[in-house]
Amino acid sequence: MTEEREEFPLDVLFVGAxxxxxxxxxxxxxxxxxxxLEIEIGLIEKGDQIGSHSLSGAILDPIALKELFxxxxxxxxxVEETQCRDRFYYLTQNRKFEVPFTxxxxxxxxxxxxxxxxxxxxxxEIAEEMGINIFPGFAGTQVLFSEDNQSxxxxxxxxxxxxxNGNKKATFEPGVNLTARVTIFGEGSRGSLIRQVxxxxxxFSKAMPQVFETAVKEVIELPETSPFLTGDTTVLHTFGxxxxxxxxxxxFLYRMKDNRISLGLVVGLxxxxxxxxxxxxxxxxxxxxxxxxxxxGGKVLQQGAKTLSIxxxxxxxVLSVGGALFVGDSAAMxxxxxxxxxxxxxxxxxxxxxxxIEALEKDDFSQATLRAYDQKVMDSWIASERYExxxxxxxxxxxxxxxxxxxxxxYFTKGRGLKDxxxxxxxxxxxxxxxxxxxxxxxxxxxxxxxxxxxxxxLTGVYLSGTxxxxxxxxxxxxxxxxxCETLCYEEYRNxxxxxxPAQVYEMVEETPGERRLVLNPSNCLHCKTCEIKDPYKNxxxxxPEGGGGPKYSIV
Amino acid sequence: MEIVVLVKQVPxxxxxxxIAGDGVSxxxxxxxxxxxxYDEFAVEEALRIREAQGGTVTILSMGPAKTVETIRTALAMxxxxxxxxxxxxxxxxxxxxxxxxxxAALKDIPFDLIIAGMRAVDGxxxxxxxxxxxxxxxxxxxxxxxxxxxxxxxxxxxxxxxxTAVIEAKLPVLFTAQRGLNEPRYASLPGIMxxxxxxxxxxxxxxxxxxxGTAGTANRKVKIKALxxxxxxxxxxxxxxxDPVAQASELVKKLHEEAKIL
Numbered sequence: 127m128t129e130e131r132e133e134f135p136l137d138v139l140f141v142g143a144x145x146x147x148x149x150x151x152x153x154x155x156x157x158x159x160x161x162x163l164e165i166e167i168g169l170i171e172k173g174d175q176i177g178s179h180s181l182s183g184a185i186l187d188p189i190a191l192k193e194l195f196x197x198x199x200x201x202x203x204x205v206e207e208t209q210c211r212d213r214f215y216y217l218t219q220n221r222k223f224e225v226p227f228t229x230x231x232x233x234x235x236x237x238x239x240x241x242x243x244x245x246x247x248x249x250x251e252i253a254e255e256m257g258i259n260i261f262p263g264f265a266g267t268q269v270l271f272s273e274d275n276q277s278x279x280x281x282x283x284x285x286x287x288x289x290x291n292g293n294k295k296a297t298f299e300p301g302v303n304l305t306a307r308v309t310i311f312g313e314g315s316r317g318s319l320i321r322q323v324x325x326x327x328x329x330f331s332k333a334m335p336q337v338f339e340t341a342v343k344e345v346i347e348l349p350e351t352s353p354f355l356t357g358d359t360t361v362l363h364t365f366g367x368x369x370x371x372x373x374x375x376x377x378f379l380y381r382m383k384d385n386r387i388s389l390g391l392v393v394g395l396x397x398x399x400x401x402x403x404x405x406x407x408x409x410x411x412x413x414x415x416x417x418x419x420x421x422x423g424g425k426v427l428q429q430g431a432k433t434l435s436i437x438x439x440x441x442x443x444v445l446s447v448g449g450a451l452f453v454g455d456s457a458a459m460x461x462x463x464x465x466x467x468x469x470x471x472x473x474x475x476x477x478x479x480x481x482x483i484e485a486l487e488k489d490d491f492s493q494a495t496l497r498a499y500d501q502k503v504m505d506s507w508i509a510s511e512r513y514e515x516x517x518x519x520x521x522x523x524x525x526x527x528x529x530x531x532x533x534x535x536x537y538f539t540k541g542r543g544l545k546d547x548x549x550x551x552x553x554x555x556x557x558x559x560x561x562x563x564x565x566x567x568x569x570x571x572x573x574x575x576x577x578x579x580x581x582x583x584x585l586t587g588v589y590l591s592g593t594x595x596x597x598x599x600x601x602x603x604x605x606x607x608x609x610x611c612e613t614l615c616y617e618e619y620r621n622x623x624x625x626x627x628p629a630q631v632y633e634m635v636e637e638t639p640g641e642r643r644l645v646l647n648p649s650n651c652l653h654c655k656t657c658e659i660k661d662p663y664k665n666x667x668x669x670x671p672e673g674g675g676g677p678k679y680s681i682v
Numbered sequence: 683m684e685i686v687v688l689v690k691q692v693p694x695x696x697x698x699x700x701i702a703g704d705g706v707s708x709x710x711x712x713x714x715x716x717x718x719x720y721d722e723f724a725v726e727e728a729l730r731i732r733e734a735q736g737g738t739v740t741i742l743s744m745g746p747a748k749t750v751e752t753i754r755t756a757l758a759m760x761x762x763x764x765x766x767x768x769x770x771x772x773x774x775x776x777x778x779x780x781x782x783x784x785x786a787a788l789k790d791i792p793f794d795l796i797i798a799g800m801r802a803v804d805g806x807x808x809x810x811x812x813x814x815x816x817x818x819x820x821x822x823x824x825x826x827x828x829x830x831x832x833x834x835x836x837x838x839x840x841x842x843x844x845x846t847a848v849i850e851a852k853l854p855v856l857f858t859a860q861r862g863l864n865e866p867r868y869a870s871l872p873g874i875m876x877x878x879x880x881x882x883x884x885x886x887x888x889x890x891x892x893x894x895g896t897a898g899t900a901n902r903k904v905k906i907k908a909l910x911x912x913x914x915x916x917x918x919x920x921x922x923x924x925d926p927v928a929q930a931s932e933l934v935k936k937l938h939e940e941a942k943i944l
Contacts, residue, residue, distance in 0.1 A: 132872060175714055244712070261871055286868045299868040427698055578914070592696040678696050680712040 131282065132302045136168040136259075138482055139306035141266045141281055141319060143171035144180060145242070145468045146454025147312035148249035149194055150475025155256045157483045165486065167258045168304060170283060172265035172653075174674040176250030178592075179314075179653055181343060181432040181682045182242035182468060183378055183388060185210060185234055185361065189507070190472035201252075204244040206382035210234035210361045215416065217367035217377075222416045229537060231463045231515070234361060239380045239388070241345070242468065243679040263674035266313075269322045270303060277448025277492070280305035281319060286672050289598050308449055308491050310478050312471070315433040315455045316655040318670055320443075323450070329443040335552040336458060337437040337519065339375055340656045342408040342628050343390035344587075345681050346424040346580070350385055354420045363465070368410040371529070373397045374522040377411050378465075379420065388682070389421065392434070395553035395626075395660050396523050400560060400618075403625035404656075405431075405584055409574045412581065425579050429587040430682045431628035431654045436462045439516035440547045445503060446496040451478045459508065462522075463515035470508045477502040514541035520548035557662045559618045566620070584630045588650045592678030593629070595649045595671050602671035603631065603648050603657065610663050611644045619662060626660050628652060652677050683737035683831075685728040686791055687761065688784060688798035688811060689721045691745050691752040695803060706906045717752045720799025722866040723859035728797050729760045730864065731831065738762045740791055744772060744783060750882065757877035758869035764882040765791065771887055774899030777805070781813030783897060786890040788818060793854055795836070800825050800858035815856040823849050825860040 138154060140147040151169050158165050173179035191198050199205065212234055214225040254260050267284035271277070280303060287298035311320050315338060324330050348355060365376040374394030381387055391411045393404040411417060434455070435441075441458045445451065453459070453474040460467030481499035485491050503509055514536075521532035521543065536543035576583045582590070595602075605611065615621055616634070621644075623632035629650040636642050653676045658668040693699065694714040702709045717725075728739045741756040743749050744767040753764040767787055775783065788796070796818075798811035808824075815822035827846070828839035836855050840847045841862075869877075887894050895901060919936070921929045938944040 134872060134875075178714075259875065261874060264871055283871060295865075297865050297867055299870050302871050304871075427700075592698075594696055678694070678714060680698055680714065 131300055134302045134304050136280075136304060136306045137165040137486070138167045139280055139304050139309045140167070140169040140312060141309060142312040142314060142317070142456075143169055143173070143176045143246060143250060143260070143262070144312050144314050144454055144471065145246060145249065146456075146459070146471035146475035147310060148176075148246055148253055148475070149190065149472035150310060150312070150453060150479045151258050152249065152253050152256060153194060153476040154479035154482055155253070155258055157479060158486070161483065161487075163483070163486055168306070169253065169258060169260050170264045170266055170281070170304065171260070171262045172670055172673050173262060173676055174678060175247070175262045176260065177243040177245075177247035177680065178262070178678050179676055180242040180246040181341075181430045181677075181679055183343070183380060183390060183465070184240050184242045184245075184468060185237045185380065185466060186240045186245070187237050187464070187466055187469040190469045190476065194472065194476065202248065204248050205238045205240055206386075206388075207239035207360050207380065210237045210239065211359055212361045212363070213359050215362065215364045217364050217414055217416065219367050220415060222364075232363070239360070239382060241382065241388070241681050243682050245468075247680075265670035265673040266304075266319050267301065267670050269319050269326075270305065271326055272448070275326045278309050278323065278450040280309055284670055284673055288600060288672070290600060292600055295598070308451065308482050308485060308496070310451045310453055310475070310482070311456045312454045312475060313456050315435045316659055316668070317456050318668055320452065320456050323447070324443070327444075327447050329447065329452070331441065331443070334437065334440045334547065334550060336435060336441050337523075337550055337553055338395045338433045338656075338659050339392045339436050340395055340404050340431060340433050340626070340628065340654060341390050341392040342405055342429070342431045343388065343682055344426045344429045345382065346387050346389055346421055347427050348385050348387060348421065349423040352385070352420070352423065354381065354387070355385055362416075364416070367414060368407045369393065371527065372525045373402070374519075374529075377417070379417065386427065386681070387421070387424075389417065394436070394523065395433070395656065396551065396556045398556050398558045400557045400620060400622045401625065405587075405628045406574060406625075409581060421580060426582055426587075426590060428592075428679065428682050429582065429590045430677055430679050431652050431656070433654050433656055433659060434467065435460055436519045437550065438462050438519050439509075439512045441550075445500045446481075446493055448493045448496070449491050451481065451496060451499050453478050461512050461515055462519040464511070470512070473506060473508050474503060477506060477508075516541050517543045517546060517548040520550045523550060553659050554662055554664055557619055557622060560620060564620070584628065585650075588629050588652070591629075591652055592680075593650060593652060593676060594678070595651070595675035597649055599672050601646055601648045602669050603646055603651065604667040604669060605644065605646070606665050606667065608644050610665050612642045615663060615665075616642060623657055623661060623666070626656050628654060628656065632657070683731060683735045683794050684740070684792045685731060685737060685795045685797065686740045686742055686788065686793045687721070687724045687728045687756065688796065688814065689725065689741050689743045689752060689756055690718045690799070690802045690804075691715050691743065691749045692718045692802055692804040701909050701911065705908055708909070715748060715751065717755055718799050718802045718804075720801055720803070720859055720861070722799075723861065723863045724797040724799050725756045725759055725761060726864045726866040727829065727859060728795075729867070731795070735831070737794075740765060740793075742784060742787055742791065743767070744780060746773065753882060754874075754877045755869055757880045757882070758873040759867055760873065761880075763880055766882060766884045767886075767890070768884050769886040769894070771894035772897045774902065775897045776902040776904040777807045777809035778813060778903060779897045779901060781810050781817060783887065783890065783892050784810070784814050785817035786892050787885060788814070790890075795853060796820075796856040798856065798858050800860050811856060811858045818856070821851040821855050823851060823855065823857040826857045827860050827862040829857065829863075
């Protein structure tokens with residue numbers, strides 16, 4: 127970024143086209159039109175189209191959607207299943223035990239099943255029709271700060287057409303400086319720009335760190351004759367096998383339209399065993415009789431992976447700074463107790479929009495004015511429904527049955543539980559070192575069986591995610607010190623990156639015995655950010671590759 | 683130089699392609715639509731010629747309402763104006779009918795040069811652009827990887843089996859772009875904003891004087907009987923080892939005994 131870049135001024139810039147920012151942009155445009163304010167709104171998205179990088183379960187509580195569009199069904203909102211009839215199971219290796227009593231927060235009667243990718247694509251079309259400038263395929267790579275670092279001026283988009291060695295190709299197209307009176311960051315889980323904001327402005331709490339889970343998900347087409355398609359149950363949630371009680375997380379299976387189902391496993395990234403492989407856990411989960419019976423004869427249509435920001439209420443960052451607001455997963459808005467975050471994300475975007483309108487009317491975008499957003503969040507149902515869940519994820523991180531003591535106590539004390547706030551550790555700090563005499567042969571005990579249709583290896587999964595990056599570009603995964611990988615990390619953890627990455631981006635090759643070399647396949651990257659979160663040495667930094675690269679999700 | 687580029691919107695080949703219930707079309711619901719990659723070469727070459735010689739680049743495309751996105755992409759790359767033929771009666775037209783409609787539209791657009799992709803990656807017919815040239819009665823040069831214009835003459839390098847043919851013709855000419863002609867530029871963010879304000883005409887078959895009874899699915903001369911997915915690719919076997927000689931003999935053995943092609 128040495129040369130002069132074109133400056134491109136907007137009134138309001140939204141970064142990331144998830145449900146939070148799309149709802150926010152639509153709400154803002156509508157409010158501005160009502161008030162006769164003529165404003166230029168821009169929205170950038172690193173995916174090649176809106177929805178390409180959206181992945182979720184997903185059960186949607188339509189509360190925020192109804193506020194945005196009371197007639198959302200008439201408007202053609204892509205709902206997969208309107209009837210959420212729940213079952214909740216505890217699984218052991220071969221058996222299932224239905225949980226007879228499910229707490230109120232696990233009930234989904236008022237909800238519907240959606241594909242988040244389809245849903246955001248639909249919102250994107252509406253936003254575009256309304257006159258919002260949507261720029262898919264443009265990655266924000268740098269936050270533009272004021273000289274004193276006290277406020278945010280906008281975001282710089284990445285250059286395009288740079289080769290592997292950092293040189294300009296014939297197609298070089300410089301990025302632009304998108305400046306705005308206010309910038310709204312809705313990058314999703316573990317954003318690469320919000321990290322820059324935190325470095326300068328310290329918006330995240332050190333005491334209550336951001337914590338995450340990684341989900342691997344598939345959409346499977348079942349045979350038309352599959353009994354599940356006509357059965358009474360449409361929504362299944364499970365816990366226990368294959369994660370056991372010491373690793374938080376669980377599985378889900380939802381019925382969709384067109385003989386499809388959504389199947390996924392969520393793994394808490396505070397797991398301790400460096401040999402654990404979330405993707406393998408997902409395969410094991412699919413082989414459990416409860417799941418295997420349902421998906422029998424099916425075919426995987428699309429696969430993907432994504433992280434979720436799960437820490438909840440106490441891990442929310444400062445929500446506003448001079449010139450910027452933070453929404454959705456960028457601001458840890460998910461409700462881990464209800465396993466839902468789309469409704470809170472949308473609502474946070476809408477509250478941000480209302481704050482922006484006030485700021486536009488006052489023509490004041492200082493933190494003093496934008497701080498109204500923090501209060502709006504606190505006064506809304508986002509805060510009230512999440513406040514009761516404030517210690518929930520923290521309780522789930524407790525080992526064995528201790529978690530149930532916490533959860534039970536929280537249930538009867540409106541979330542206060544046995545300790546409030548209940549502490550939590552950063553995910554990168556939880557791995558247990560392997561013993562010095564660790565026997566490497568233990569790594570390859572059982573080979574999963576793949577059939578290429580229903581049970582897939584990682585690379586087939588990557589293929590079905592549609593992931594593509596231009597090969598000739600600088601590596602977007604920065605491994606700061608590969609010596610650590612080849613020596614210390616190998617000895618202490620046997621390179622967990624080769625396992626926690628769901629897309630086989632990291633490989634440790636040993637061409638001659640004892641001489642290891644880290645090989646990266648950045649083109650496989652699903653943009654899930656697990657590596658940056660879980661690496662025990664904080665040795666990996668995820669940066670945005672050239673805009674338009676990454677998965678091409680359409681139905682997950 | 684007045685240049686017209688024929689552009690088609692096609693499904694992204696990385697999209698989830700599934701055959702629809704009727705067995706002769708694909709499910710369109712979850713597809714991503716993009717500019718036919720060979721047409722990107724055509725647009726890029728048109729822009730380069732205009733940059734060297736001056737003139738205008740007009741994008742001509744036929745398709746439903748969403749086709750406008752692809753035309754806008756070409757405008758964002760730098761083309762000057764667009765013409766969009768949008769008529770439900772034209773939907774499902776076969777290559778011949780499509781070429782007739784495009785040729786009719788070209789009666790109203792001045793041109794010295796027409797450029798198109800050599801094929802569309804969806805239908806894969808290779809027919810529309812050559813048929814347009816026939817209807818217009820102008821020379822055509824297909825599968826071009828290099829062109830030079832001097833005065834009123836164009837000289838094109840055409841890919842032929844085993845080599846390259848160099849072909850010359852007097853303008854006006856239609857040529858089709860093969861991979862290797864150039865590397866298309868990106869649509870820049872300011873380019874996308876500018877594209878929103880560029881002129882884009884929408885035309886119906888009636889505007890072009892084309893009889894709807896000759897177009898659309900009902901009037902196809904080429905009928906699709908069935909669509910089948912390509913056979914699943916077999917797993918790749920990597921021949922292990924450090925010794926190339928041993929690996930080569932292992933390869934020959936496998937080709938002989940397993941693949942039975944030697």
